[in-house]
Amino acid sequence: MKKIALPVTAGNQIDDHFGHCEMYSIYSVSESGRILGIDTIPSAQGCGCKSNIATTLAAKGVTIMLAGGIG
Numbered sequence: 001m002k003k004i005a006l007p008v009t010a011g012n013q014i015d016d017h018f019g020h021c022e023m024y025s026i027y028s029v030s031e032s033g034r035i036l037g038i039d040t041i042p043s044a045q046g047c048g049c050k051s052n053i054a055t056t057l058a059a060k061g062v063t064i065m066l067a068g069g070i071g
Helices: 053-059
Strands: 002-008 023-029 035-042
Touching: 023 053
Parallel strands: none
Antiparallel strands: 002 023, 023 035
16 A cells, blocks of 8 residues: 655645645555545645655655645
């Protein structure tokens, strides 16, 4: 199983700017590509680029982060 994180808005839309997203959606995906579950965690206040989000996501088992607009 893989865990993939995406930066999203409160409306569950992909946020174009990683550092300013409202939350992260974590998708648990089977080896066959089936979505097994979705979890969300709030983004830290301020710029996410300067937060400890990579460590937080890794602790939740995330191995892939899809993002754009970093820095």
